Amino acid sequence: MDNKHNLPSPAKFWTWFNPIGRQTGGWAFILNRVTALGLTFYLFLHLVMLGQLAQGPEAYDGFVALMHNPIIIIGELLVVAAGILHGLNGVRIILTTFGVSITRQKQLFYALMAVAVVAILVFGIRMFTA
Amino acid sequence: MSQNKWKITLKIHRQKEAEAPHFDEFALDVDPDEYVLDAVERVWAFMDRTVCFRHACHHSTCGACGMRVNGVEKLTCITYIRDVTQDGGTLKVEPLRNFPVISDLAVDMGSLYSRLDTVGARSVLPVTQAEAEKKPADWPAGDEQYIRLADCIECGLCISACPSAATSSDYLGPAVLAGAQANGLKRNPELLGLVDTEDGLWRCHSAFECTAVCPSFVDPARRIMDLRKQVFVERFSRVFRRS
Amino acid sequence: MSAEIRNTSAPRSGENSWLWLVKIVTGPLLIILILVHFIVNHFIGQNGLLTYADVVAYYSNPLIPLMEILFLATVVTHSLSGLRGIILDLKPSRGVLTAVDWLLALVGVAAISYGAWLALVIASRS
Numbered sequence: 001m002d003n004k005h006n007l008p009s010p011a012k013f014w015t016w017f018n019p020i021g022r023q024t025g026g027w028a029f030i031l032n033r034v035t036a037l038g039l040t041f042y043l044f045l046h047l048v049m050l051g052q053l054a055q056g057p058e059a060y061d062g063f064v065a066l067m068h069n070p071i072i073i074i075g076e077l078l079v080v081a082a083g084i085l086h087g088l089n090g091v092r093i094i095l096t097t098f099g100v101s102i103t104r105q106k107q108l109f110y111a112l113m114a115v116a117v118v119a120i121l122v123f124g125i126r127m128f129t130a
Numbered sequence: 131m132s133q134n135k136w137k138i139t140l141k142i143h144r145q146k147e148a149e150a151p152h153f154d155e156f157a158l159d160v161d162p163d164e165y166v167l168d169a170v171e172r173v174w175a176f177m178d179r180t181v182c183f184r185h186a187c188h189h190s191t192c193g194a195c196g197m198r199v200n201g202v203e204k205l206t207c208i209t210y211i212r213d214v215t216q217d218g219g220t221l222k223v224e225p226l227r228n229f230p231v232i233s234d235l236a237v238d239m240g241s242l243y244s245r246l247d248t249v250g251a252r253s254v255l256p257v258t259q260a261e262a263e264k265k266p267a268d269w270p271a272g273d274e275q276y277i278r279l280a281d282c283i284e285c286g287l288c289i290s291a292c293p294s295a296a297t298s299s300d301y302l303g304p305a306v307l308a309g310a311q312a313n314g315l316k317r318n319p320e321l322l323g324l325v326d327t328e329d330g331l332w333r334c335h336s337a338f339e340c341t342a343v344c345p346s347f348v349d350p351a352r353r354i355m356d357l358r359k360q361v362f363v364e365r366f367s368r369v370f371r372r373s
Numbered sequence: 374m375s376a377e378i379r380n381t382s383a384p385r386s387g388e389n390s391w392l393w394l395v396k397i398v399t400g401p402l403l404i405i406l407i408l409v410h411f412i413v414n415h416f417i418g419q420n421g422l423l424t425y426a427d428v429v430a431y432y433s434n435p436l437i438p439l440m441e442i443l444f445l446a447t448v449v450t451h452s453l454s455g456l457r458g459i460i461l462d463l464k465p466s467r468g469v470l471t472a473v474d475w476l477l478a479l480v481g482v483a484a485i486s487y488g489a490w491l492a493l494v495i496a497s498r499s
Contacts, residue, residue: 005151006231008299010463015296021201022293025338025351029293032335033459040452047488054494057425064423083407090400093336097397099359102352105338298464300385328387328461335458358390365390 024106028089035086042079073127080127081120088112135159136217140169142181143224144234151231153222154178162212166204167195169211170223170235182233190345193285197235198224203287205345226290228299239286245302246284249325250318251309253280261312281348282308288340288350300329304340304350307331311353315360326361387461387470392454399451406444413437433499438492445488453477 017030052063092108095101101108138158145151156173167185174181185195188207195206199214200222215221229237256274288304295301302310307330310321325331331354340350413431414422422428432438460473 004230006225006227006229006237008228008296008301010297012296013463016293016462021198022337023202023339023342025336025342026291026293029335029337029339036452036455036459040456043448043452044484047484047491050488050491053425053428054491060425060428087404087407090404094397094400096336096338096351097355097358099352099355102355103349105341105351294462297462300464326386326390328385328389332388332390332393332458333462358393361390362394 024109028092028109031085032089032093035082035089038082039079039086042082077120077124077127080123081116084116084119084123085113088116134162136162136211136215136219138169138211138215138218139220140173141220141222142170142173142234143222144181145231146180146233154181160211162210162217164211165207166197166199166209166211166214166221166223167206169221170197170206181235183235191283193283193346196226196285196287196290198222198226198290203291203343205285205287208345226286228289228292228295229286237286239284241299242284242286242289242303242305245306246309249302249306249310249321250313251280251282251306252313253284254278255280255312259312259314280309280312281346282312283346285345287343287345288348291339291343293337293339294333294335298329298333301333302330304334304344304354305348307334307357308348308350308353311357311360315357315364319364322361322364325357326365331358331361385467388458396451396454396458399447399454402447403444403451406440406447409440410444429495429499432492432496435496438496441492442485442489445492446485449481449484449488453481 016033019027019030022030049063052060089109089112092105092112095108096105136159138160140156140158141153142156143151144154156177158169158172160169160172167188170181170183171185174183183195183197185207186192187194190205190208193205197204197206199206199209200220201224202214203226204214206223211221223235225231225235225237226239229239229241232238254277257276257278258274260278260280262278282305284305286305289295292301292304295303302325307325310318310325313321315321334351334354336351338351340354341352344350422431457473457477461470465473
């Protein structure tokens with residue numbers, strides 16, 4: 001055993017996502033990175049799915065009907081939630097980058113996350129009752 | 131000092147040369163108003179003389195006793211035991227992350243010191259250039275003969291806490307970028323090539339862990355953001371100077 | 374003991390202020406565009422665009438494909454430059470980084486072209 005185990009290494013990428021021992025800004029970072037990866041995946045999935053449009057009315061309407069089940073709707077709500085969280089986290093990053101609220105970044109994050117929770121609830125209720 | 135004593139278990143990270151890292155447990159009676167460093171020292175003094183750790187001043191000036199206490203970076207000489215555990219609780223003490231372990235709790239912070247040198251970080255600077263919380267109102271403006279110590283005590287807590295530092299050994303890190311900011315791009319234009327890079331300013335992803343653990347009001351995250359602003363102003367003005 | 378990390382290697386300019394500016398400009402632009410994208414796709418009519426006929430009718434307005442293509446280009450740019458930032462944190466070698474750059478550029482151009490083609494096909498069907 002050498003002392004290399006304590007050095008930075010790309011193999012430690014999983015520690016980015018470990019919330020233990022992190023504080024407010026660290027949780028914001030985790031949230032931002034997880035939602036970034038999720039949304040990037042969804043972006044390309046969404047583009048591929050919309051390819052059904054090119055195949056005409058039957059294909060697309062059949063596809064939409066297929067997608068109208070609770071599991072897909074939960075997935076869609078996750079995408080909406082990720083978008084809201086990533087967007088509002090971006091607001092925190094931009095504001096603090098330009099020095100706004102930089103000594104109050106925790107309060108800024110909690111305020112933005114409160115907005116996010118309300119927005120996700122509104123979307124969730126709408127999506128499941130529509 | 132309070133009268134009541136707490137019984138705690140101190141779990142100390144142990145690793146000597148060629149040894150696999152592991153933890154040794156020590157049962158201690160402590161006063162909750164003592165500091166974590168006091169408990170580690172007591173283990174060394176009365177229970178195990180081979181425990182290796184760095185410490186010197188005991189009043190948050192030398193920056194030697196940085197460790198991870200229950201997973202969070204702390205300057206152990208100013209961390210009250212009552213703030214990090216309870217009676218009957220456990221205190222897990224580990225070395226700082228992202229530095230090679232020399233022995234047990236002691237790490238080699240050579241990389242931090244040499245990088246601070248690379249950006250010309252000053253340990254002493256004229257009061258007129260320091261960002262003091264309260265500047266003396268009647269300070270003779272422009273008088274550079276009055277100097278003060280820089281806020282950074284080079285304890286390395288920020289390098290250990292930063293999630294971005296965990297994967298890239300070339301990242302300059304919060305303390306070093308803060309040192310560059312304190313120097314200023316105006317006074318040191320050559321810093322631009324060092325900090326406007328992937329291993330400089332742009333490795334920072336606004337996790338603010340550095341500021342959260344900094345024991346010395348450096349507020350590295352704020353200084354990184356300020357340095358970004360300085361870099362942008364410089365890059366923009368260069369575009370216009372060229373045209 | 375740690376000679377290999379004491380010598381600060383020459384910093385690599387894999388990221389710089391201009392690339393970062395792209396992210397910070399496309400970010401707020403996306404917040405606006407995604408709101409528009411969302412409102413028109415989900416709140417137009419009774420319950421939004423649900424059928425093929427709804428979508429084709431919606432795309433008959435020439436401003437719509439333009440707006441959606443702009444949205445797509447912005448979101449692809451933001452997401453791929455962000456993904457590149459995450460990959461950079463893994464310290465890729467110079468060769469790997471060059472390959473990643475080409476791959477991301479290729480994926481980005483392909484995604485935008487495909488999306489633009491799709492939007493224009495739908496618009497032409499009204």
